[in-house]
Amino acid sequence: MIFSSCKMTSLYTSGVNPFFRSTESIYEELEIELLPLTTERVDNIYFYGSGIINEEKADMVSLALHKLYPAAGIELFSDVVGASRSLFGDQAGIACILGTGSNACLYDGQKVVDGISPLGYILGDEGSGAVLGKKLLGDFFKEVMPDPLREKFARKYQLTRAEVLQRVYKTEKPNHYLASFAPFLSEEFPSDYAQQLVKSSLIEFFERNVTKIAGYKSFPIGFVGSIAFHFKEIVYEVCDNYQLNCKAIFQEPMEGLVNYHLNIIK
Numbered sequence: 001m002i003f004s005s006c007k008m009t010s011l012y013t014s015g016v017n018p019f020f021r022s023t024e025s026i027y028e029e030l031e032i033e034l035l036p037l038t039t040e041r042v043d044n045i046y047f048y049g050s051g052i053i054n055e056e057k058a059d060m061v062s063l064a065l066h067k068l069y070p071a072a073g074i075e076l077f078s079d080v081v082g083a084s085r086s087l088f089g090d091q092a093g094i095a096c097i098l099g100t101g102s103n104a105c106l107y108d109g110q111k112v113v114d115g116i117s118p119l120g121y122i123l124g125d126e127g128s129g130a131v132l133g134k135k136l137l138g139d140f141f142k143e144v145m146p147d148p149l150r151e152k153f154a155r156k157y158q159l160t161r162a163e164v165l166q167r168v169y170k171t172e173k174p175n176h177y178l179a180s181f182a183p184f185l186s187e188e189f190p191s192d193y194a195q196q197l198v199k200s201s202l203i204e205f206f207e208r209n210v211t212k213i214a215g216y217k218s219f220p221i222g223f224v225g226s227i228a229f230h231f232k233e234i235v236y237e238v239c240d241n242y243q244l245n246c247k248a249i250f251q252e253p254m255e256g257l258v259n260y261h262l263n264i265i266k
Contacts, residue, residue, distance in 0.1 A: 027064035035068055042072045046261060048082030048253070050101055080105045080112055086256025087222035087248055089263070094216060094244075096209075098202075098235075099225030100179040102128035104209040106219065116212045121175045127205030129179030129227050135197060136181050137164060146193050153184060186230050198231050202238045210242070220247040 045065055051057055058076045065074050084095035084107035097103040102125045105115030121130035139145040140153050141161055168174045185194045210216055221244045228235050229251035239246040250256060 023060045023063045026061060027067055030064060030068055038069075042069045044073045045069060045075070046257075047074065047076045048079055048257065049076075050079045050103075078112075079103065080115065081107075082253050082257055083222075083224045084112060085260045086224060086250060086253035088220075089256075089260055092219055093247060094210060094213060094219050094221040096205075096221065096223045096228070097225050098127050098205070098223055098228035100129045100175055101125045102131075102205055102209070102225075102227075104205070104213065106213045106216075114213050116209050118209075121178065124208070125175075126208050127201045127227065129182040130175040131178075132185060132197065132201055132227065133178035133181035135201070136184060137168075137178070139197075146191070149188060149191060149193055152188070156184065157181070182227065183230075189231075195234070199234050199238070202231070202234055206238060206242055210244075217243055220245045222247045223249045224251070224253045226251055 047061060047065065049061065062074055062076055065072070079097060080095060080103050083097050083103075084093070084105065087093060087095050088107055088109065090109045092109045093107055095105055095107050101118060101121065103115070103118045105112045107113070118124045121128065121134065125131050136145070136153075137159075140150060140159075141164070143150070145153065167177045171177070185198055188194045189198075210221070221239060223229075223232075223235060223246070228249050232249045235249060236246055
């Protein structure tokens, strides 16, 4: 989110995560993807992102942005703070992310006060696109997926085991690669297999994240992310099962964040 002296502009890049990147690689990517799009003077930048887990990681992104925009005021926040502000503004609630990764936190209207570490797609990220994709690929190659769906999956993606192992274990952004298979579940959602896989993954997300937040039943809950948005019927169902009031499900947090910052400016 970038503010100039006269207007606010929303721009999109492929995304940066300092947990997996160096300052130099972040700078080089944004120099190509972002800098040419910002032709007017930039006064303020508000960066929300995954991987902003401590001051060290925040500094990695901040240094890259300051190098690109030396005169701009720059503030960095975690993706869960972004989700919280988008969903609840200055009200309290449980903010959840269900996109490429996943996360859940308790927001008191000003700051995040409780939550469980997501641990990434290998150790955690339950219910995320990356984990759903990981389960899909595992079920496909281990022949757990029903035969009719295996045939459709094979025709659609034409994968080899060697190719998948190379992409998952030897290249950058394997979580994004894994998440790229999650739309198959949406396409085949009428099948019992797809519904069960999504529902069981969402239950894992609730059990291992939401229910670990103290007093979680006392707060409204909301979601941002493509997985939450495209499978909102099951999200609402699981919320009902846990006796939780789901306030909103946004595919992207941007609209809510824009309103949040415009209200601050006022």
